[in-house]
Amino acid sequence: MTGVSRPAIRTPDQRIRVFVSSTLRELADERRAVRAAVERMRLAPVMFELGARPHPPRDLYRSYLSQSDVFVGIYGASYGWVAPGEEVSGLEDEYNLAPADMPKLIYIKADEPRDDRLQQLIDRIRADDTAAYLPFRSAEELEAQVADDLANLLAERFDDSRAVAADGEVAPASATARIPVPYTTTIGRERDVAAVRELLARGDDRVVSLIGPGGIGKSRLAIESARATEDLFPDGTYFVLLEGVLEPELLLPAIAYALGIRDNGEAALEERIAHALADRRVLVVLDNFEQIVEAAPVLVRLYSAAPLANFLVTSRIVLRIRGEQVYEVGALETPRPGVPPALERVRASSACALFVDRASAAKPSFALTDENAAAVSYICRCLEGLPLAIELAAAKVRVLTPQAISDRLEQSLPLLTAAVRDLPERHRTMRATIDWSVSLLPAPLPDMLEDLGVFATRFTLDAVEALGAGRSWDGEAVDGLAALVDGSLVAQTEVAGRSVFSLLAIVREYALGRLKARGSADVVRAAHADYYREFVARVAPGLGGSGQASAVAELGLELPNLRAAVRHLIYTDRLDDAGDFAWSLLIYWWIAGFFGEVRVWMLELLEKGGPITSHTRAVAWFFALWGEMWQRPSAEVVAGLAECVRLFTDEGDEDAAAMALAARATARVQFSATDVDKAEGELTEAAATLRRLGNGWAEAITEVSLGRLAWLRGRTDQALEHFERATDVARAGNDVFTMSVAGNLRSRLRVQRGEIEAAEREFVDTLVLSVGLHYDEGVAYGLEGLCAVAGAKGDAWRAGALATAADAIRHRIGVFDVEAFTVHTVSLDALRATDGAAVADGERQGAELSVAEAVALALPEPERTITAEALARW
Template identity: 45%
Template sequence: MDRQPGTIRTPDQRLRIFVSSTLKELAAERVTARAAIERLHLAPVMFELGARPHPPRDLYRAYLAQSDVFVGLYWERYGWVAPGEEVSGLADEYLLAPRSMPKLIYIKESAHREPRLVELLDRIRTDDMASFKYFTEPAEVGEYVEADLAILLAERFALGQVTTVADVDEATTARSGLPAPLTELIGRATELDTVESLLRDPAVRLVTLVGAGGIGKSRLAIAAASHVADAFSGGVCFVDLAPVHDETAVLATIAGALGVRDTGDGSLEEKLVVAIRDRRVLLVLDNFEQVVDSAPRLAALLVSSPGLTVLVTSRTRLRVSAERSFEVGPLRLPVPGRPTTAEHVLAAPSVALFTERARAVKPDFQITDANASAVASLVTRLDGVPLALELAAAKVRLLTPAAMLERLDRLLPFLSGGLRDLPDRQQTLRKTIEWSTQMLGEDEKQLLATLGVFEGGFSLEAAEAVYSPGRGTDTLSVLGTLVDNSLVRQEDRVARSYFSQLVTVREFAREQLEATGRLAEVSELHAEYFSRLGQQAERSLEGPTQREWMSRLADDNANLRATVLYFLSTGDVDRAARFCWTLYVYWWVGGRLGEVRTWMTRVLEADPPVSGFTRAVALYFTRAIGFWEEPAGQVLPGLVESAELFRAEGATSGQALALVSVALARLASDVPDMQGAEDALETSLDLFRKAEDNWGQAMVLVALGRTALLSGNVPAALSRFRGSLALAEEEQDELSETIALHHLGVALAFQGDMDNARTAFESSLTKSARLRHDDGIAYGLEGLIVTAVSSGDIQRAGVLTGAAQKVREETGLYNAPTFAFYQPWVDGVLAGEGAGVFESARAAGRALSLSQAVDYALPPPLAPVNKQSANA
């Protein structure tokens, strides 16, 4: 992709998706399209994201010239035709798109289109590079754009077609677990080659990129990992350890990134080994310096997993066996003594990086003979440290390089000390950050310090909650100034803006917060905000907004952890327990109950003894997730006590939920107590009904149906499962629907109704795949094993069995008691003549990826109806 110097550039180096539509008419659709594009780690190119100093027509024409895919959204309006123009901007965007550019067209249903828009759409339909679909709701646009772009990328942007270093990063990142690079990698060709060679060497298992903060370790690691992704058939996984300060949480963070669930049902380290032992995996661990004491655990993981290679970024070496460290230094500076012409200065990577970042905020910025000397002196003054260069470049909109250099020379010698124990390059960066803040207003300085309380990132609402109380300040405007100065970064998460800080900036901000004596006050505001968020989420996690809230809470997971740890550190175990209880569904569905159990163990050990409700919660979290690991005699008393404490506190739903676990523990005993379990479940169901908790009722009905199946009463089980499904559908809770559908399929299979059982299993699997619910996917695959065996398709049954086993192993969902009803059907095959075919197919199934397994299991979708033809 040829990028001409001096053109208006988007502030990234990813594959660009140009979105064309009228702005106000399709505002909601533009938001969902943008979110879909960013989920694929691509760059949305949209007018509202553009550089304001340029005329609108010049802006979209320049952006369009740099784009790779055209997405058109159309409804009723043709758009405004500017004076002196013959077509609207909407039509102009389509007409200017190169004929060879792929075009994805989405048309909103309407019977009232403007005539010129009808003409434009008729023309688009004759374009053999355009595909088009009709939609009615904004959400459909997001689903269509994400699916169509994924297919298009697979077909058109194969790695072999990409030629530049930046483009290799783009294409590979879109297919791996790496974050999409927001910027072009500049001046690191030699380092990149060296690190790539190390990672491709089978004898090298652990590579550590060592260097000062802001030196560019993370960016180099992402580029190197993307270059070698083809060598790791098991995938590349990026883990940001910046928000992790407790070494005990390191494995949980790695597990979460790998998709391994920390359900508390066994050693997490063992689960990680099982998940990756047969895979060729590259694990990229970013910002390891603050958890360096956990390095021995990492070394142990490498010993147990022969296919694992680890790439670490850290300010210090890990000092474990097999480590190969690589020092990442600053970018090369202009050669002293050479003429300071634009040509000579631009040859230095430090100047090239400064220029690139400057153009992101001032697109017409150029290195000229007139400013070359000032730029050369500026980058030299900043020691070629990439983050320092970026912070300085952000000032280009307001200051010339000469003015910037003058201010820098005047201020740096007088900035606060206390940095003599830091390496020279780290001192340079810290002083540059201080210099950047010297140019801020008082509101911006205070907000920057306040933001140091966040872990991982934050929403605008969260920033307002910790900064704005009693101030009467427009937080958004102040935050915008910090974004403009590269001290805060912004991205979109679906329809929400989300913000983050680089580790070094966040450390500086937190130090400022401590220095002002406000850390305790702001930490309390932080905890109060997330406590309120938990209360909002509690019921929202049990209905149609579950996916939205799971995603939102996952974004804030580091802050949720920080909230619990804050409560525990201040001895406020009651608030810790209540907060964890409000987010029960999030911890459960997200596979995070193992970490919650650790926290609640600390609650039970608190002195003095805790309140009744707090003890009930802590007993539940520490007992309910382990009833299949330990004898019922060890966990059952705690669960019974938990239920009784909830009852005494008037917490009806809590009592009901605890009774479900009491029942399951009774069933897990060496001698199952069927009657005791059923009594507990009936009481639980009655309590959930009194609380008008449909989600709870749906869960209990599934448990009662399973009890009926264990007793051999299939008709009773069918009734329970259908009742659960009806409640889930009423609540529009798709997760509960998948659970009910799967169990309904099981009962139908036991009844011999394989056709309807297959329909139930396929529906459950479809919903689970849409929810990205790994446990549900495994259950769906397992259900279809039975229908395959029943139809005599041994090969299909084998493939599904291997795929299901792989899903469970790679997600750590194999210790908890799975409802493995399919095993008798598999045992029958293994005892017969088809055993060899089955085992060969099972091996083939284990080679499938998750998406391949789902595609294999489900029937092909029906071809969409062409509504234009249907209405003709």
Template identity: 45%
Template sequence: MNLTPVSIRTPDQLLRVFVSSTLRDLAEERQAVRGAIERMRLAPVMFELGARPHPPRDLYRSYLQRSEIFLGIYWRRYGWVAPDETVSGLEDEYNLAPPAMPRLIYIKSTDDVLEPRLVELLQRIKNDDRASYKSFDTVEELRELVEADLATLLADRFDASLNASADGAAAVIAPPQQYLPSENGAGAIPAPLTSLLGRDREFERARSLLLQDGVRLVTLTGPGGVGKSRLAIELGRSVREEFPDGVVFVSLAAAHDADQVPAAIADALGVRDTGAEPLVDTLTTALRGRRVLIIADNFEQVMGATPALIALLAALPGLSFLVTSRTVLRVLGEYRVDLGPLALPAAGDRDVASVLESAAVQLFVQRARSVAPEFVVTDDNVAAVVGICRKLDGVPLALELAAASIRLLPPSVVLTRLEQHRGLVSGTPHLPARQRSLEDTIEWSVQLLPPREKTLLQRLGVFSGGFSLTAAEAVAGGGVAGDGTAGDGAVGGGVAGDGAAGEGVDVDVLESLGALADSSLIRQQDHGEDARFTLFGSVRDYARRGLEASDAGAATHRAHARYFADLGHASVPLLRGRTQNATMRQLADDRDNLRAAVHYLIEHREWDRLARLAWDLYVYWWMGGLLNEVRGWMDELLASGDAVDDSSRAAALYYSRAITFWQQPVEVIPGLTESSTLFHAADDRSGEALARTSLALALLTTTPPEPAEAEDELERSLTLTRSAGDTWGEALVLVTLGRVAIFDQKLRRALNRFEESLEVARRQGDDLSAAIAENHLGWAHLMLGDVDTARVLFRESLSASALVGHTEGMAYGLEGAVAVAAADGDVERAGLLLGASEALRERSGLYNVPTFSFHQQAIAPILAGDAAAQLLAAQERGRLLLPAAAVALAVSPPTPRPPVPDEAEAEAGAGAETETVSDLEQAARS
């Protein structure tokens, strides 16, 4: 394929592939293509996976603008042509794809007669030299074609980048927003749902500050609902070119403690909190040498975190902050941009054209048309529209709430009711006028609702961040007619959440949520396959105040905590096996709610329930890089002095001790021993096995190490996992036993252990455990001199880790590829991958933890020889590689080695390879 590389600009490290086809007749093919794209650690952009409350053409135009590869699947149908269009959506998608976007086209073979317009489209595509055009017969063939073509495309982009300049800095090296990892796109700038109106002056002022040398902290200030977040989103989107290492959005709406701010920033950046050092220090290392803008939204409730921001700014000259807050931070170097109300029409103005020039009126009309498309400002209603906008002081959120009622009421009635309403503001005269106007409008909007919707909105204030339909039913759905009760928190059907109305769905709650969305009090967003809802910050504040004052407050908070505790318990089997990836994404969506549940349990000293939640979600905390945060919760449990059951204390001791076993092995051994004993007393075999496994690792870290004792602990762990039917634990223990065998130089025994682990992992469909076993197995084969088998295993491990988003596994896979390249004598590739793996560990917070990797020993002979300078130069360039490009390089075929000119040189080469393997064997003890 001769495809022109394009710039990758996604903040979640995933290159996006837009999939175009007719839907129903190619559903199976679309599913196969989605799987192929995800296996390459790319992001499929498909209607099945995205938001839908927009006209189709607007939706796929926006999707195309945010994608980097166009992938079309065609068969028999041309597709439907809308009444106002001249081409089908299928052809329109192809037409709208940017000219430089690579196009992968696949035609399904058929004996049927194709629709005439499809024939014309296919002929045009065939004549398009920008497109790769292939046919297929079966779904499996399509899947293989897509995977092969995507791999080739990534390799082409990588090669093009290396040939573009002497130092290899081009399309895949240091482009905007692509290096910093971000689990599930957590740091992505939110897609704007409305146009930015009336903010030209503030926008230009803030943008010029952000781009000005020496200005690194800009604060957008103003009252709630004035549009600070919306302006910050627009600013972030506009300066992405100027911040080549990323613009990252950090929502602090659910944070109520200053200590949560570094964790929220780490979440958005994909940085793991390993507990090896203060998180601010880890963030400093992750961001060092990068030019990044962090948008910290809703900072007013965590002002105590200001010193953490200043510390990061002081340590990182390439870092800038854009903060939204109702108050300024009042620190040296802060530049403030105030947001006032939108421009208002003059009082008494009745000229429609003149009135429509007002930003306040433009926003009101825009939002009114979203619920009543036929709405227009006329001579008959212009006075009322002017009155509404002036009554609401031009506050954007207040205007949006009032506009939502246009679906039911004419402007004159809306104005009359606003003027007559005496709501919440009567009791809050201390609030500024604009804030009172917003509060009054929220109250007025709520008073228009029937009792059922009022009650539901109040209870929805318990959620932190977004929430699913299932959660709303379980937590807020009990007694939605307004009887003052709350749900009991029991998790109903579909804990994993499909978000669709159907069997088991509370129709009252579903209808009420729809009514609240129609009133602009909540926002609905499709998130993968699950519908999720959010509240505006000011609306959430209003709802929460009402909840706290109601008789249902305590019961609703209890229901919320118990729902998410039950959700954690129901997720245990889903986190181990084929459902792991989807479950991880769903839990990440509810991370703020999980934290809120934890804080409720701590506040109410429900220690046993807290410990169970912490233990149930062990895999999630681990993969999400949150173990240190959990350790803090467990330390509170241990320090409480309250009586807890054996399982709770065992879990708390485990988290408190195991997370940093390599730093203080002697100190943690007693705690891990007690943990395993308590798990044994509670007859928790899986828990006991995990505690003993961590104890074994600590024994290997002591000075001197104690491998015999470690192996004894692991053998007991293996027996426990097998008796408990815990295949996930069994795979983990087998890998650790293999590591002990390598420590003892018993390579064949290690090989057998790793093979056993891989077989167990594959049997249960656990991609992550399989990736871990494959990586270890690769090292065993490499130490035994089987480079080709090691190459395949490292490649499979790396691909699987990338698929499930396991950054640590990706780092291990790249390090394995470094050793293979060194064994191949490919100095350039070894250096590039070495730099990429080092940078990945630093950027994700994994640079200061113990590793099971021998790549440093593999490159030691190169560093000691004439090729050292070449390796080091490639290493520096490799530090600039995108993770996607590094993975593509690592899994691509090796560069053919030049033929050996004579037998003497062949013997010398064989001797060098033997020496390298020997070095790896010796490294097993280090």
């Protein structure tokens, strides 16, 4: 299963990241032009647009650079500000820190009088044979140049990724691309990483649990351990963040999401995950498991079905399941009390080393000296070697000396700790340290931090500004976030080209606790939910048409907060709002595959027993019955969906009633072959209604269902008409997802009918669409279709290679194909009888292809070029 390719530019979220370096104010127009060029190429711009701080912390942009793939430098007249204690400006420092092997595109504004130091930097860049540079005269010209240069670079990189090494071997692709990249260096965990690696290498313990209090460093240890065991798990490492997952029933959907498995309701999710993990040596990291510990038995079922898979779990409490090996995560080593704090002894302490590292990042001129060694030693002992507590204290060196920090801790920490005696000792120390850090913030920043506790996992500046309306910090979102980032209480990073913020789990827990104690939690949560209702109302309309891909990406970025918003709406008995919220995202749940999660929410809504409209009841029952319709069809499911039709009709929602009618017809076919005529009539009626109402997306999907039904009944001419109708409707609305689904089915039917040339053209088109959508299942369909074409033309090796590559994708995402619609196996079996050796050779080599290589093998040259940029992001 291990894919192979030349090392290609790749990031955890599978988007190529372009780091943009320039002065902020002088080149504001040029920065906007470069951002536009990068986004036009569907790449992710990495830019410090929070803005007002002239010199972002060095470790922060070092981390951004480590996660980026291309460096773009824009230079005008100014060299930039040189911070106190620094020798170079942030502009030159960014260039210096860019990895030597990172592609560098440099653009120099023509005819500009330049600072001497900037000219010296440019002269050095011109002598650097790893950098390409061009002059530009206007922002418009710059935008065009950057777009062209990135396109050329991506084409070159794609060609490199397909190149074969001299010995005929192809280098393996990274299996750790989904593991988060730490923003800072990890200190003092070498022995822990080695110990965890030994446990995972031994293989006897299927679940290794990293146990410890909040702030001890469990997540960081999990990340470093995952990276250190890359060679043990050649089929991949998957990082599943459970921070925003509060219901045990959502464990499986969270794992599926990380594995790339869409939950479309057509098969039990646990079965699909087990299928995806079977026969693969993978490591699944589950971070923050303590809040859903009741779901722990699910892991036993998964590792029983997938004997080569291992799980690395972080939790504050032990899971207590079979196959679990507990590893207690301890604090960092501190200098022993009563021993003179000699400089070398303090420097040798991992806790003190962490303090010095983070203090130096906060204040570059900071250094450990004979004069401050005793204070640093006391701080680290006082904080019991807790990494997060030490980081929070170290951040204060911007405004306090180590001795002043030590004095303040000595005064406040015992009092604060005593106030929370009901917590475990180290947890008390951590909470007290956060209290102390917050006490140093100027008003109204403590209020702001507490309010931010309602966000799940990550959040944007827009969301923060909306939340602040009417709060004590209204209008201070930008400066307030900057101050909280500086104080290490909020983290800032780039996701999908946007600046996003997050709180560590224990800081969020602290903030939310304070908010509840203040009696403001419900008010702020309501504001949070209202913002995301407005957000969904703005974004959701794009799901059915030309904005589909960007809408799916934008909603995916906010998925944790969408979960939190629905949860709050249900918790506060705003049940009708919750129903409307869920229904407006129907297309997103369908494309992204989140029906299992929505079912949990809607069942909870129904169990509340509160007053709801008939429309909300119909929505809840529709989502609750969706999975049952596919997995456990019954007369009760058919009757339940009929009730949904009635309720939607009574509420005057013809559109929803037609979709429920189409679902009922599908349930009929799943349940009883004798109801096929009724099902066809219901689907036809639904399609006509949706056409009349102008719901192109639902009409196209319903036409696909009609085509599948006609095919099953042997009416291939009729089936082809429905698939063509679905494609035409989807194309008219720029609905790429349905174009891919309908196109693949239509092409398969053409193969069965012997229309090989027409099928080949259509399979090429739909494969290009699926690659652009990053739609794994569609890519598998396309590869299988072109396998069938190769088989019909007698190309045994190519047919074998494409079949195996497609099967690898299906295995990875846990997707089972419907036998009635599978056409490539017939020609493949025929080739095995006539040229079995070539088929077998193709299958062996196909098993070693990456997705990009398999697609390159399948597509003719013009389409290969078209998909180069999308494949480079795969």
